[in-house]
Structure formats: structure tokens, C-alpha cells
Amino acid sequence: MEEYIFARRRMGMKFGLDRVRKLMAAAGDPQRSYRTVHIVGTNGKGSTTAYLAGILQEMGYRVGRMTSPHLLHYRERAAVNGEWIPESEVVEFVETFRDSIEQFRATFFEITTVMSAWYFRKAGVEVVSAEAGLGGRLDATRLLDGGITVFTGVEIEHRRILGPTEAAIATEKVAMAKEGSILVAYTQKPEVEEAIASAVAGRNLRRVVPEPSPFAPLPGGYQPLNAGLAVAAAGLLSGRPAEEVLEVFRNSGRSFRWAGRIDLREGEPPVLFDVAHSPGSMAGLIEYLGRERALPVPAVVGFLEDKFWREMTLQMKGVFEPVVATTPLNERSLPAEILVKEFRRHGIEALCQDDIGKAMDTARGMTRDLLVVTGSFFVTGEAMLHAWRCGWIRLPERGEEPHQLFRSGRDVDTPEMTDL
Template sequence: MSRDLAAWLAHIERLHPSAIELGLERVRGVAQRLGVALPCVTITVGGTNGKGSTCAMLESILLEAGYRVGTYTSPHLVDFAERARVNGQPADPALLAEQFEAVEAARGEVTLTYFEFSTLAILRLFQHAGLDVAILEVGLGGRLDAVNIVDADCAIVTSIDIDHAEWLGDTREAIGFEKAHIFRPGRPAICSDPSPPRALVEHAEAIGADLWLFGRDFNHAGDRQQWSWAGRANRRNAMAYPALRGANQLLNASGVLAALESLRDRLPVSQQAVRQGFAVVELPGRFQVLPGQPSIVLDVAHNPHAVAHLAANLDNMGFFPYTWAVFGVMRDKDVDAMIAALKGRVDHWLLAALPGARAADPEWVAGRLREAGVAEGTAEASIGCFRSPSEALVAAQERAGPNDRIVVFGSFLTVADVLATRAAANRTSRHGKAQR
């Protein structure tokens, strides 16, 4: 009996005893039995933060240049099909279900994690989609991540900071070493982190990768109106800033342009396509400011490095009488460092429970806030606990003034719950109008 996509997702969640099991042996063996091989130009994107933005900008520019593009990113925010975009649109769930069926038939007795199983299904979908280029986001680390079974034509590492320390190590050098393993001998290896760990550089040099470093092989400059970029042989001048908000987006955009220069013989891209691609790029949940009052900012920042960028971006927004934070987080993150990055900028903390065993209990987070010296118990400062991010957001909207701002952050799940609730409300509203 064939399953629909929802049934397949429920099946693969139960298939493996752990959510994460790093290593390529199992997934590579199944890939070989499936005959997975992408016949197009491939670009892998790894790093601690900035992967999603980098993938979105690459996709947008290449679509504007007229290429047929497949983009694999994770996790999704609302629907699983967001993970596999073909020509900018989420994949057809029925086509995804067919690929899940093929993986199931090929795996035999091999148990695959949710991520491994879905990665193979999406790679096979892309294999048969007539693509010119595939953009593949690396899930976790690099060396042992399932996406690393692909020998990419170009690999980008966006930034390196400490996250997933229990899997990747607790130093930038250790993490940089893991991420450098998406590089390949003789092929472009882009690093847009301004201070790359020595381990990353040494590995790239040891394998003979064509290493492009920010500040050495490419750089950017700009003023309030426009910015410019210079690579090894190309310059791109007088560009409008990317539509994605945030001070760190120029570093991501610079890495994108370095990758495109390195592939220019196989994927030529005009200046107009670059301009238009940056102008129209969209990525939900990355410093996404919703219309209306009070201002609502959605950001999937879920580690200290990303929250520090969020803090800088909030500082650039101007004055707001009060800032309300809807904060849901995983307990295995460095929660104290995340709080430290924002505590001077938030007046009211609304702590939200998240699903899953890894989620931090809101009462525990409240204790971390108090330990950090966060004030509460007045009209100017408070700490509250809620059953979900959407419930916390409703409370913030009821209490906030029209000129205040609300920041929703801490996890993909935190932002996803808010976006899913808004999407459901919009569907109900449209249905009600149709009925009338």
C-alpha cells in the first residue's frame, strides 16, 4: 500500500533509534544501491550560521539568470516540502512520496535517520528533475553529514562558531575541521568567515582545494546607499543591498559572489541577474519583520553567535519604548550566552515551551534569566511562562503598546509555531470570507 508524504514522514521518524547518528557508511551504501548521482552543477553550503541566507541568495540569483535550480535546506518551518525547492517552489508532495518509496525499497535492513532518509529522497528527486544546478545545505557539521556523500563542484563555509558541541567539538578549531571536509581537491572552496580557524585553512591546503578566503581572494565595501564586491578577476559595483535584513548578510552575499565567480565558466551570471536576485530574495524567519504595529521580528537565531547578530540588527532598528521577547529554546544550547547577548535590550521575557525531549522548560529558562540578573515584577520588566510560542505572542500583542516591538527567537521551532499559527489563521479568514 502506497503512503502519502505525511505517512512517510511519520514512518521515518520511527525508523532509527536516535535522531542523529553521524557517519557516511550507511547512507552512502543506500545511495549506491539507489544509483543517486546528480547530473548537474552542485554547490554545498555549510557553516554555523548564514547557510539558509546563502542558499536563498544563490537560488534567487541563479533563477534570475534563467537556470533550473534545485535547493535543499533544513529544517523546514511549516511544511516539509519547503526543504526541497525546484525552481523556487516547494516540491510536489506526491513526487516526494515516490522518492521515499524508492529509498525504502533500496535500504533493505539498513536503518537511516530522519535526516539521512529524507536527504536521499530529495537527492533522487533532484536527480530526475532536469536541473542545471543543485544547492545543498549541509545539515550538521560537514565531515560526517549525509549531504557530504555528494562531491560538490563548489563548497561554501559561511561562518564558524560553537554549536552542536556534543557532536562537533567545543572549539572553533574542532568545528572548523569538521566543516572543512565539504571541500574537495582541485575544486573551489569558499570561506566567508573573516577569521577562519587555522584547521579549516590547513585542511583545504592539505587536500589541494582551491581555497577562496574573505579578505584575501574576495572582499566588499559600501556606504549607506550601495555596496561593491571584488573577487580574483571580477568586480561588481554599485549594487543595492540584499533584500534580506541584517548586518551579516553582506558577508553571506560576498561568499555567494565568490562561488559564482569560481563557477563562471559553467554557470555564467550577468550583473543584471545578480542585482535582481539580491533585490527579490526572501527567507522567512531570518530577521523577518512582519507588517503592522507593534513591530514583530521573527528570527531563528538559536546559538550565541546568531543571537549576537540579532542583537546588532535590533540595535539598528531605532528606538522602541519596550521590547518583548518570545523565547523558546533547546536545553542543550548555551542558553546563558544567548541571554547575555540580549538581556540589556529586552524588557519583558515571555518564555515558551517547545515540543520534544530536548526543549528547555520555560521555568528553567526563567531561573537562568534571574541568575543573569534580569529584572521582573514591574510594569517595565517581567518574566512569564507560556505553553507555546503562539500563546506567548498573543500575550505580548495584548500587553505591548503600538510603538513597542516583539522579538520571536531561540529556535526554528519557536518561529515555526508562530508562522504555522498565522498561516492557519489566514486560511480560516479566507475561508470565512469565501463563505460570506
């Protein structure tokens, strides 16, 4: 059934809420059965979403987690208390609502959003931590009934869809917040602050400015900011004081893991996987490496063509070398042969290997110290699976398998690897 859902990608992205509203109604408007916290922004949405889900789960809530895109498997996009939606539930949803999907011409993301909402109700979820897609004002996840919106910040992305400036993008993102609801956001640069202030005044929002968290389970200089957003949102939703929420977060963080985010895996050689795919997130990865490692280090890199890949290749000078350029498994991929020329233009030693698995094998022979994989979800996830299947990275924690790379909060049972 996942093949059927993936086939809807051929329809492309169609913005507007009419189709998803009709499909949600056909499913019985399941989003009205629980509370939702929306997470919007450019960078840090995934980790903030996961932090919040982990905190709420540790508090005793039954928590739905909605994320995108997926790293290893489609079913990770919808999880309840850390467990991915079962294949049987995907099959049931498609079989039950196929006629409505066809009638309303629902897109891939719209189907996934409604299926997640439907499954969360069926699973008895009390609260959902939901990562938005591009949006936003016209994002399918806006149909979820959210009283709290978390804004992680913006940088230029998807200009054709969201606008040419950070202020325009912020306006689209913050439009997720409904009339009279709560907006959690740090103080931003002046032009973004102006967009936020306009939204707060125009929709009678309550603005909450959090404090960075003194504790963050994930490495990276920006993670205390993401953690602070999650702690603030959890406190607002639960009514608990910040000190108590932070203590809960410390407890949940002891078993926290979020695959592909400055994710160091021991092996021969060790591999650092990071999904950085914008100049801002790449700067975070580079800052971490500069603090922790002698540079440069070898890397496998691939980008989507609609990202700021030229800027990111320039950022990599003096950080990654040699580089094996590869091609993401996505229809919007930047061909490796174009990327390798850009690296060489900046004087960076680079090889071209279109196939991600072969790129990993090539890069493995370049180092015994550390290999970095970055540039895209679609490179990082495939590279991680290749290294695991070939047995040259170890997943040491309790016989850990790829399904268990996304634990948050209390330990949970997970499906078998054969489900992949």
C-alpha cells in the first residue's frame, strides 16, 4: 500500500486546504479527538518535535509524533509513543479511503497527514507533536486542531512557494497559529520580528519567548534553543512549571536518540550522519566538527537541486576533503556529476559516484578515523541503511536496529527489521 501512496507523488505539490479538508472529513475529522502542538520553521523542526514528544511521553501522555520527510522508512512519519504506524494500519487506511483519495485527488503529503491523524485517534492519542511540511498557511497539517504553535526560526528556502525574503517566509510559517492561540518563539532578527508582531496583533496571539534549555540530548550548538522551545511548549500544554518540565526532560533525554542529526555511529570507520540541507544547518554541523575533530575529514555529500547547494559547497572548503559526490534518491536530486564540478571549482578534492552505496564503499577506503555523510535526508538515510546492512557500522544498544534509531522518552518495543 505504501507503493500506492508513493505513486501520488507524481501529482506533485498542490497547495491549498480544500482537498485535505475533504479527505479529513471523510475520515471523520479525527484531528478533533486530541490536542496538537505545531512545530514550524526552517531548521530544527524535527528535533524540536521529537524533544516535545519525549517530554510529554515521560509525563505519562499518550503521544502522537508526526514528522517529515522520513529518513529510513515511510512509516516513521507517524509514531505513537515512539512506535511507528504498523504496516497493517497503512493498508487499512488506504483500503478504507481509497475512493475518497481518488475523488478528491489527494496528494502524497495530504494522504500522509490524514492517515496520521486517523491513526492517532484509533491509537487513543491524547496529544500530537506535529512537524509542519513547508508551511504554513496552506500546509496540510494546519487542519490539525492546534492551540500552540512553536516557531523555530527561518532562513531563505522554497522562495517560489514561501516568498523571497525571511520576513515573507516567517509570515507564511507563523500563519499556522490560529486565532487566539499561543505562539512560542525566540526573539528574531528585526524583519522577522516585524512579521511575528503583525501576526500576533492581527490574530490576537499570545507570544511566549522561552529560555534556551541548559540540557539538550543531541550535540550541536543550536540544540539548547530547540530544547528550550520544546520545554516551553510542554509546560504550556501540561500546566507544569518550567523547573519540573526540565527535570522530566532530563529523565526522558537519557534514552533519547534522533537518527541523522549529528548522529555518530561507531564502526570501521566511525560515521557521522547529519541531514543538514541548508546553509544554516550546515553551519551547525561545521561548528560541531570544528570543535570536536581535526579538519578536514572525508565526506559523502549529495543535495537536492532546489537547495542552496552552491553556498553549501563553499562552506565545506577546509572542512570536508576528499568528498565523494553522490545523487540523492529523489526526483529533485542534483546529479553527482554537477556537484563534483562545483567542489573542484572551489579547489576541493572530489570524486563522483552516482550510486549512494558505492559512494559509501569508496569513501570507506579513504579513512580509518571518521567519515561524514550529509547534504540531504535522501542521502543520509540510504547511506545509513547501506552501512548497517554491510555490517561496517555498529548499532550497539540492546541489539539496536534501524527502527530503534528514533527513540524518545521511555524505551519502547519496535517492529522487526524485516518490516523494512
